[in-house]
Amino acid sequence: MKQQLVKSFEELVNEYGKTIYKYIYSLVKHKELAEDLYQEVLLSAYLAYPSIKEQGKYKSWLYTIAINKCRDYWRKENKSKHFWKEEVYSYSVSVESPYIPEEEVLHNFSAQQMAEKINLLPEIYRYPIYLYYYQDLSLVEIAKKSNLPMSTVKTRMKRAKERLRPKMLSLA
Known part of the structure; x- marks a missing residue:
């Protein structure tokens, strides 16, 4: 066989x-x-x-x-x-906010400034962002590590980015 x-x-x-x-x-x-x-x-x-x-x-x-x-x-x-470039989260682009190339915004800030802004996020949003970008874990690994459903991890990542975006733009 x-x-x-x-x-x-x-x-x-x-x-x-x-x-x-x-x-x-x-x-x-x-x-x-x-x-x-x-x-x-x-x-x-x-x-x-x-x-x-x-x-x-x-x-x-x-x-x-x-x-x-x-x-x-x-x-x-x-x-x-690229910190911001993710096709996974493009499913909920807000029509109200104008499109801003996130990669360009990212390049205007140092890693330290980015880390400071991430640290201002509530823990439920900061933790998955940290694991994804600084520990290089996949979304599946983050879901397993935090004992959360994949959809919850995706939602928290999306919301974290939504909260970070205005903070980053206000410094630009």
């Missing part, structure tokens, strides 16, 4: 491997990074391979894994570079 599983997975890689790699490379534009992400895609695909029911959808399944691995990489990279 295991031998057959490995053989059929090898056939899948032989059939779609090059196109998946080229797709990843077209997204990240860096050979070594594309190779690393490709290996992650293959590992994830291999681990999940026995659970796939519809054999006709292998190609789209591999593409989905590939784009998700790229997104994970970009999210990790952007988290370390």
